[in-house]
Structures are given as structure tokens and as C-alpha cells.
Amino acid sequence: MTPRESATEALHTSGYRLTMQRQLVWDTLRHSKKHLSADDILGSVRRQYPRFNLATIYRSLEVLEELGLVKETRIRDRAYYELAEEGTDHYHLVCDQCGSTLHIEGDHMVPVLHHITDEHEFMVGNADLVVHGRCARCQAKAARTR
16 A cells, blocks of 8 residues: 555545645655654645645644654654654654754664553553754864864
8 A cells, every 4th residue: 555545544534535735745744854844844835836824734734643644743842743654663863052853763762662661551652752962063063172
């Protein structure tokens, strides 16, 4: 099943239609290699449809997120969106100096999640971790200026 077919099926099963607006938001996220803010999505969509507005983006994101097709990550008090793919938890390292975000894929956090389940009797559904610090480039830059 293609990503579009799975989105269409999820929407239809929940009583929604895959409107042009939802399709544009979905496609923008699907073709992006990074997390996008609602403003980023709007900028991309407006290249084709100049009359598109931010409220439409948020309504589309709300429905897609409600259905588990899109997930929101908050970084520096700002919401970013990406496709929610089951079994693909990943983590974000955010540089507090330059604002860059590094994505860490893999199961590095599995032991921690098992600990949470075992020790706290808490069933983890999914995990979204944002770690703040300073990236290698900013560390090197700081070392050169000393």
C-alpha cells in the first residue's frame, strides 16, 4: 500500500475525506527531509496555491495528527511536524547556540523505555525525546575563541 493509499484509508475509516488541502499538507511532509513548522508548510504550499492560509494548514495537521498519520515535536517552544511512521521513534539533539537539530535514529533508548515499563508500570506508546546542548561545530568554534 502506498503512503497516499494508507492516508486515504485512515481518513476514510474515520469518516474524513482526503481533501486537496489535506493532500497538499500530507505531500509536503512526505517529500520533506526535515521537520516542518506550519509556516514552512504554508510557504511550500503557497508556491502552487497562493490563497492557501495558515488556518487551513492547522486544521489539516490537526486531523492528520488525530489519526496518527502526523506527529508533532516541540523544539524551542515551536511545533514541528513530520509523518508518524510506526516503529520509527527517533530523537532530537538541539544545539542551544546555533539552533541546529540532529536526528538520531535507532533503538538506543529501548533499555530506558523498558526500565520505565518495568519499574514504573507505565506502558510506553511512543517516545519523542529532545536533548538540548551544544553541537560539535559550536564547541569547536568556542574552543578556537578561547
